[in-house]
Amino acid sequence: AQSVTQLGSHVSVSEGALVLLRCNYSSSVPPYLFWYVQYPNQGLQLLLKYTTGATLVKGINGFEAEFKKSETSFHLTKPSAHMSDAAEYFCAVSGGSTLGRLYFGRGTQLTVWP
Amino acid sequence: DVKVTQSSRYLVKRTGEKVFLECVQDMDHENMFWYRQDPGLGLRLIYFSYDVKMKEKGDIPEGYSVSREKKERFSLILESASTNQTSMYLCASSPTDYYNSPLHFGNGTRLTVT
Numbered sequence: 585a586q587s588v589t590q591l592g593s594h595v596s597v598s599e600g601a602l603v604l605l606r607c608n609y610s611s612s613v614p615p616y617l618f619w620y621v622q623y624p625n626q627g628l629q630l631l632l633k634y635t636t637g638a639t640l641v642k643g644i645n646g647f648e649a650e651f652k653k654s655e656t657s658f659h660l661t662k663p664s665a666h667m668s669d670a671a672e673y674f675c676a677v678s679g680g681s682t683l684g685r686l687y688f689g690r691g692t693q694l695t696v697w698p
Numbered sequence: 699d700v701k702v703t704q705s706s707r708y709l710v711k712r713t714g715e716k717v718f719l720e721c722v723q724d725m726d727h728e729n730m731f732w733y734r735q736d737p738g739l740g741l742r743l744i745y746f747s748y749d750v751k752m753k754e755k756g757d758i759p760e761g762y763s764v765s766r767e768k769k770e771r772f773s774l775i776l777e778s779a780s781t782n783q784t785s786m787y788l789c790a791s792s793p794t795d796y797y798n799s800p801l802h803f804g805n806g807t808r809l810t811v812t
């Protein structure tokens with residue numbers, strides 16, 4: 585079975601500080617992993633994805649994530665936070681018998697202080 | 699760009715009413731999904747569909763039904779709306795090779811049942 589745990593429902597950082605959003609997954613098959621971002625009153629947008637190959641994945645807006653199989657983790661990072669990064673972030677895993685379906689974590693709300 | 703359009707951004711309905719939420723995608727995607735989003739609970743899958751006239755239950759199908767008469771349109775139906783169905787509803791679509799082109803979301807419909 586597939587599942588995702590996002591540690592920390594709220595994360596606050598200062599502008600210019602490192603952003604680290606944690607995601608651990610459980611999967612009975614080799615996982616495909618995704619990070620989505622949701623700005624207020626909008627749907628979700630894909631930030632980045634891991635399918636196969638390089639374990640360090642770069643996405644949009646300067647975000648990146650590293651797939652660590654031994655730790656079953658896919659943490660999202662950005663070296664320097666910007667005010668525009670304030671949003672809710674969702675980690676998701678796919679795979680298993682139901683192709684195309686994503687299992688989402690509960691989300692992490694990122695606040696960026698000036 | 700893929701566009702997923704949900705017909706209403708905000709809806710207010712009364713308890714017991716039959717409610718239709720409409721979703722249309724313009725990229726000929728095979729897969730379509732309805733998620734419900736509640737604070738602290740993330741996204742939970744209600745129903746999904748892999749093809750016209752096909753539907754599969756997700757994690758929380760009780761009180762909902764769906765219809766997919768055309769490939770581009772996926773409707774969510776609340777047979778008799780209740781206050782506990784007040785929520786944000788997100789429609790999404792993906793092609794068969796979802797791992798290369800994962801879920802594309804609409805902007806959501808915020809439903810209030812009074």
